[in-house]
Amino acid sequence: MYDQIITIERHIIEQQRSYPEATGVFSALMYDIALAAKIIAREILRAGLADILGVAGKVNIQGEPQMKLDVFAHETMVRMNSFTGRLAVMASEEEEEIIPVSDEYGTGKYVLVFDPLDGSSNIDVAVSVGTIFAIYRRLSPKGPGVLEDCLQSGRYLVAAGYVLYGSSTVMVYTAGRGVHGFTLEPSLGEFLLSHPNIRIPTRPKYYSINQGYQEYWSEGTRQFTGWLQGLDRDDPREPLSVRYIGSLVADFHRNLLAGGIFCYPADSRKPRGKLRLVYEANPLAFITEQAGGYASTGRCNILDVQPESLHQRTPLFIGNRELVERAEEFIHSCDE
Ligand code: AHG
Ligand code: MN
Ligand code: MN
Numbered sequence: 001m002y003d004q005i006i007t008i009e010r011h012i013i014e015q016q017r018s019y020p021e022a023t024g025v026f027s028a029l030m031y032d033i034a035l036a037a038k039i040i041a042r043e044i045l046r047a048g049l050a051d052i053l054g055v056a057g058k059v060n061i062q063g064e065p066q067m068k069l070d071v072f073a074h075e076t077m078v079r080m081n082s083f084t085g086r087l088a089v090m091a092s093e094e095e096e097e098i099i100p101v102s103d104e105y106g107t108g109k110y111v112l113v114f115d116p117l118d119g120s121s122n123i124d125v126a127v128s129v130g131t132i133f134a135i136y137r138r139l140s141p142k143g144p145g146v147l148e149d150c151l152q153s154g155r156y157l158v159a160a161g162y163v164l165y166g167s168s169t170v171m172v173y174t175a176g177r178g179v180h181g182f183t184l185e186p187s188l189g190e191f192l193l194s195h196p197n198i199r200i201p202t203r204p205k206y207y208s209i210n211q212g213y214q215e216y217w218s219e220g221t222r223q224f225t226g227w228l229q230g231l232d233r234d235d236p237r238e239p240l241s242v243r244y245i246g247s248l249v250a251d252f253h254r255n256l257l258a259g260g261i262f263c264y265p266a267d268s269r270k271p272r273g274k275l276r277l278v279y280e281a282n283p284l285a286f287i288t289e290q291a292g293g294y295a296s297t298g299r300c301n302i303l304d305v306q307p308e309s310l311h312q313r314t315p316l317f318i319g320n321r322e323l324v325e326r327a328e329e330f331i332h333s334c335d336e
Contacts, residue, residue, distance in 0.1 A: 005192055006192065006193035007190045007191060007192060007193075008031075008034050008171060008173075008182045008191040008192075008193070009027075009031055009034070011180060011182070011193055012027045012030045012031065013027050015027075015175055015177060018177065025086050025108060025109070026110065026135075026159070026175070028084070028086060029081075029084070029086045029087070029108075029112070029135065030175075032081055032084055032086070033077075033080070033081075033112075033133055033161070034171060034191055035080055036076050036080040036081070036131075037131060037163040037169070037171055037184075037191075038169075038184065038189060038191075039080070040073045040076050040077075040116075040117070040131060040165070041163070041165055041169040041184060043069065043072055043073075043076075044069060044123075044129065045165075047069055047123055047126075061094070061095065061096040061311065062093070062311070069117055069120060069123050069129075070094055070116065070117045070120045071094065073116035073117040073131060074092050074094040074095070074116040074117070076116070077090075077092065077112075077114055077131070078090060078092070078099060081101075081112055082101060082102070082105065083105045084108070085105055085106030085107065085108050086108040086109075086110055087101045087107070087108050087110050087111065087112050087145070088100075088101055088107045088108060088111060088140065088143075088144065088145030089111055089112075089144065089145025089146065089149050089150060090111070090112045090113065090114070091111075091112075091113040091150040091310055092113070092114055092115075092116055092279070093114070093115040093116065093276065093279055093311070094116060096310075096311075097310075098145070098147050098149075098150055100144035100146075101144055101145065102144065103143060103144060107142070107143055107144055107145065108138075109137055109138050110135055110136070110137060110138065110158070111135065111136040111137070111138050111145060111149045111150055111152075112133060112135055113133070113134050113136075113278050113279045114131065114132060114133040114134070114279050115131065115132040115133075115276070115279045115280055116131055117129055117130075117131060118130045118131065118132055118162075118247065118249050118280065119245075119246065119247030119248060119249060119250065121246070122245070122246060122247050127245060127246075127250070128164060128165060128166035128167075128245065128249070128250040129165050129249070129250075130162050130163055130164045130165060130247065130248070130250065130253075131162060131249075132161075132248075132249060132279055132283050132284065133160065133161055133162070133279070133283060134154075134157055134159070134160045134278075134279060134282055134283035134286070135157070135158045135159040135160070136149065136150075136156055136157060136158055137158055139152065147310070150278065150307075151278070151306075151307040151308070151309075151310070152307070153303060153304060153305060153306050153307065154281075154282035154283075154302060154303030154304075154305070155303050155304065157176075157282065157283070157286045157303075158175065158176070159173060159174060159175040159176070160173070160174055160282070160283035160286040160287055161173030161174065161283065161287070162249050162252070162253070162283065162284070162287070164249050164250060164253050166250060166253075168184065169183070169184035169186075169191075170182065170183050170184070170194070170195075170253065171184070171191050172195070172198070172253070172256075172287065173287075174286060174290040174291075176290065178196075178197045178198075178290060178291075179198040179199075179256075179287055179290045179291045180193065180195065180196055180197065180198065181193075181194055181196075181198055182194060182195075195257070198256060198257065198291050199291050200255075200256055200259055200291045200292050200293040200319065200320060201258065201259035201320075202320070203259055204240060204255075204259040204260045204261065204319065204320045204322075204323055205240065205241060205258045205259050205260055206240055206241050206242065206243045206254065206255055206258060206259070206260035207225070207240045207243075207260055207261050207262075207323070208242070208243055208244045208245075208251040208254075208255060208260065208261070208262040208263065209225060209242070209244060209262075209263040209264070209265070210244060210246070210264075211225075211242065211244070213267055213269075216267035216269050216270075217265060217267050218265070218266070218267070218331065218334065218335045219335060220298070220327075220330040220331035220332070220335040221263070221265045221267075221298075221327075221330070221331065223334055224326065224327045224331070225263075227326065227330070228240050228261075228323070240260065243255075243260075248262070248264075248275065248280060248284075252284055252318065255318075255319045256287070256288070256291060256293075256319075259320055260319050260320065261317060261318065261320055261323040261324060261327070262316070262317075262318050263316070263317050263318075263327065264315065264316045265298060265315050265317070266298070266315040270313070272312070272315065273313050273315035273316060274313060275313060275314060275316050276311055276312065276313055276314070277305060277307050277313065277314040278307050278310055278311070280316075281295065281302050281314050281316045281318075282302060284316075284318055285301075285302035285303050285318060286303065288318050289303065292321070293318070293319050293320055293321055293324070294318075294320075294324045294325065295317070295318035295324065296316075296317045296318075296325075296327065297314050297315050297317075298315045298317055298327060298328060298331045299328065299331065299332070302316065302318070
């Protein structure tokens, strides 16, 4: 039985063996993130008890009420990665500006961007939330990193992952050699390999979209969702079940494992959509492509979009390639 217990640390080190030039810094960085995830997971599981619920009395740079757990998750990610000398710079959904790493502790060659707590509006109702992260190599030569280090397109991603704080705590990552999932064994405090080499099933089961915004959608999006529901007489299909939790990481993880598509389109009120390119769409797009799927803005591959600002938003269609490409076709033919 014991040869089956593969911790995330062991998995990362084994993956590192395939990179002869690896120095172990990347493996250590991934370990730091896994440790931050365990600390955040522990706090989330106690959220209802530790009087940590409720608004922290501040709003974040998005102008949204900042839940205390958002702040805790943000500070945990920053604290666990500030003094290791592995990073040049960080960027977080909860900070307007980049978070340069002080020269005092040494600066490294990696860049870490993250959404410390995604779906935070679900905390008070005990619905799954998540952390999303992405890792680049720095572009700037040395010393504390700069904004350009954080504005690289998804094509330059070294690794990406997320943590789902749900009925179990699952950490999923890719370093460009497949997608691998680990489930936290709370009694050991270890993430154990539970989903090796995740591939999105060829036969999709679900589609995820906030149907409540239908009146604001473009004609292309409306026709696409009608097709998903089997209502398109010219191209009838088996209707997909709709599942929408309103927590991106939870919706994404279900569709990755069961097959399907998640859509957060642009609409007349949100012309660039709601989700952020740098630390939500790009990491999940890299994971999806590594699992055999595809992620699009509705017009082009998410990974090809050159970020212009840290918190810029993007429309997002992500999941089975055939569904995402169909969305592009409807949008291309129906929308200006
Ligand atoms: P965050 O909590 O990091 O701001 O992200 C929330 C996002 C995402 O989790 C989810 O898919 C989306 O908000 C839901 O938005 P709507 O409520 O507009 O559907
Ligand atoms: Mn988010
Ligand atoms: Mn968030």
